[in-house]
Amino acid sequence: MTTREPAGSPTAGGAWEAAHRASLEDPEGFWLDAARAVRWIRRPGTALDPAADEAEGAALPRWFRGATLSTAYNCLDRHVVAGRGDDPALVHHSAYTGERRTLTYAELLDQSARLAGALRELGVGKGDRVVVYMPMVPEAVVAMLACARIGAVHSVVFGGFAAAELAARIDDARPVVVLTASCGLEPTRVVEYMPLLEAALERAEHAPAHCVVLQRPQATATLVPGRDLEWRDVLRPGAAPPAECVEVAATDPLYVLYTSGTTGRPKGVVRDHGGHAVALSWSVPNLFGLEPGDVVLTASDVGWVVGHSYIVYGPLLAGCTTVLYEGKPVGTPDAGALWRAAAEHRASVVFTAPTAVRAIRAQDPDLALAAEHDLSDLRALYLAGERLDPDTWAWAGERLGVPVVDNWWQTETGWPIACSPRGLQDLPLKPGSPSVPSPGYDLRVLDAEGREVPAGEEGALCLCLPLPPGTLAGVWGGDERLRASSLAAHPGYYTTGDGGYVDEDGYVHVLGRTDDVINVAGHRLSAGQLEAAVIGHPDVAECAVVGAADPLVGQEPRALVVLAQGVTTSPEDVAAQVVQRVRDEVGAVARLRRVDVVAALPKTRSGKVLRKTLREMADGLEPVVPGTIEDRSVLDGLRDVLRS
Known part of the structure; x- marks a missing residue:
């Protein structure tokens, strides 16, 4: 992707464009300058050494060879x-025990x-x-x-x-x-x-x-x-x-x-150690706009990458105060738990997953419980982990009165691939987009043959090598799986596994995993696009759309929806309205005819809906259920629904 956006673009000529351009045109200078924020024992003399990487047979670049430090x-x-x-x-905040430490x-x-x-x-x-x-x-x-x-x-x-x-x-x-x-x-x-x-x-x-x-x-x-x-x-x-x-x-x-x-x-x-320390030390002030002494409430878990990067290492490297939250967004004891913690500790930012916000919305649709607390210190709500639909984005922003900043990344990258860089430049936010690529990430949209596609056209979201510091250095025990899964499809690129497009302003739009594309009579439809239409219905709190095998058209989309608390409309009427809404917003080609109202969706412990597992069950298969599942009984309860 080029950083030379049209003159009328909100990104043109600003601090983000300058930083992004510098990071791609002179990565050596950019990252050596960023490395000044780290205390080294032996300072790096060079950022990258391609010859050493090649001699070692490294699958990915090794940053700051020869330098030493202590994280x-x-x-x-x-x-x-x-x-x-x-x-x-x-600060330890336990919503279960009431402990504060x-x-x-x-x-x-x-x-x-x-x-x-x-x-x-x-x-x-x-x-x-x-x-x-x-x-x-x-x-x-x-x-x-x-x-x-x-x-x-x-x-x-x-x-x-x-x-x-x-x-x-x-x-x-x-x-x-x-x-x-x-x-x-x-x-x-x-x-x-x-x-x-x-x-x-x-x-x-x-x-x-x-x-x-x-x-x-x-x-x-x-x-x-x-x-x-x-x-x-x-x-x-x-x-x-x-x-x-x-x-x-x-x-x-x-x-x-x-x-x-x-x-x-x-x-x-x-x-x-080295690339990680440099990348996180750079990202906290420049992407999140945080300074020493600011309070970070990241409602994740240290078992996930968000917990590693933005509960533990990122805030501490930057000299912030980090809140370790032991609880859920709802049920500990209510849907105001997160806002209660944010107010008590005067959080500067809250970082959580879209699914947490949707769960809160289902139980507190007017966000009345947040209004009970003083959130005047809160500057932004950051969301990551799965696609943030425009309706949830707008709902949270309107009721909290702070920017809701979508950001997109993976365990493999360790820090945001795309995010509004609020410490560099306060860019306008777009619903459905995690904004622009972070400096260091050269993002391209490729077709099946590896050709870059024009702005606005969908394809595979890929990252030009070398990846920036802080991304994965390899896979434990050998990089063969890494090469096969992420580096082989398009030589010279890291394949993220997500599909989407980049618009005329340079904003990234992530539509979901490439295997979440639903092929209806030759028309490739994004499950994320269909879900955005479904969840826009005022009575729908959560949804999942999967493609089920169909002998006539290849696949037909099926929607599972969870209703918001207090809904009085009958499930049958909601289902009919959702079908009509998708027809109006996506078109008749979507062929969404089956909508089932269910009590809950099966998720991983990090809040991601198990769409692949649902799709396999809808096709009559016996899927291998991931060990990361939050509650197996939820999935078991959907078996008859999906196979009927």
Whole structure:
């Protein structure tokens, strides 16, 4: 994509265009300048070294070869040295227990240094792996930073993941130690972790030397003598000398984060120290407009990439205060939980997923619960994780009175591919668009033959190589799957797997995964486009549209809709109105004839609707249900609906 937009474009001649152009035309100069925000032990002399990458056979570029640093020092020690040790670094807000706990930068440094020392005593060294299987408690963040402090590689697995999924990750990462807790909390239950961990260890071929367990009062775990240790014992004063920061290469791995691969086998995305520190240090002020001391409330989980980047590392690298939110957007106890936390901690920005906002809307359609709280410090609501439909975007913006900023990225990229860069330039926002590519990302829209298509024409969203710093350095255990899944289709490009287009103003429009295209009698329709029409109905809170096999036209779209709370219109009337609405907005070619009103949609724990699984069930297949599913009973309850 070119950064030379038409003269009348809202992006022409501004700070974003200048930064984006510089990052593509002179990546060496741009990223070396950005690297000044990081405290290095050995400063980088060059940003990229293609010859070294080629000699090594690296699938993707390795940024800042030859430089060394400590990510932990950049997150904590540097702020303490600068006199900000008493400033709040981490605030734990539990909507389940009512607990509020604040750790200053000095306290977070102390705890992570002591845990790092304990891990070293347990045999963890530079390059060794540690699996973190914990709920949203401060100790989870301490665990990540402790690993970074001694150069160990952490792999955070979402607390409460099924035993089979946990076992697969243990076998792939082969950790020396597992850090866990006795339980996690859900709105209606306590989830005991140790039985899940025990079952995982029974299935796994690899056995960690030790498990360190944080005992929570809601459930106490029974420990295995010789293998298991209590968190409080390993962290007690004098148990082990606190660890100083270990110098690591910029290209050394910081963490491995697993994402579901196309084969169903988890894929361990590797993030390095140097590029990661530079990219996140640059993105927090320039994309999100945040400064030291600002409060960030990211309602995600440390088991996901958003949690890694914008609960833990990004805010701490930038000297912000980060709120660790343990709760749900609804049901803990109501749909005002997120706004209550934002007001209490005077959040500058809130970052969550579109599905969270849709869940809030379903229970509080007028956002009356938000009006009960003082949100005067809130400057913007950021949403990412799945497509943000224009209706939800408009609803949230009108009622909150702040910009609702869509942004698009992936576990693999680690930070936004496209986002309105509010720290650089306050660009106009467009419904249905995550705005413009972030500096460093050379985004192209390609057809099936790999040719770039004109503005406004749909195709595969691809990124020209090299990818910018902070993106994946590879896949744990070898890059063969990376090459096959993301680099082979269009040589010279990273294929995101999403489809969409770029408009005349240079704004990106993401229409969904390329396998979510519905082919109706030769007409290729975006499921995202159909869903935007469906959810525009005032009585619809959530929806999913999938293509079901049809012998006559190839595929026919089917819509599953969840009604907003308090709707008095009959489900039959809503279904008929939705059919007419799609006909009016998309056209008769869509052939949407079947709309089913359901109680809930099956989602992953990060809030993504399982569209592929729904499509396979609609086709009469027995899908492999991902281990990331939030509630299997929701999917089971739709089986008869989808197959009728």
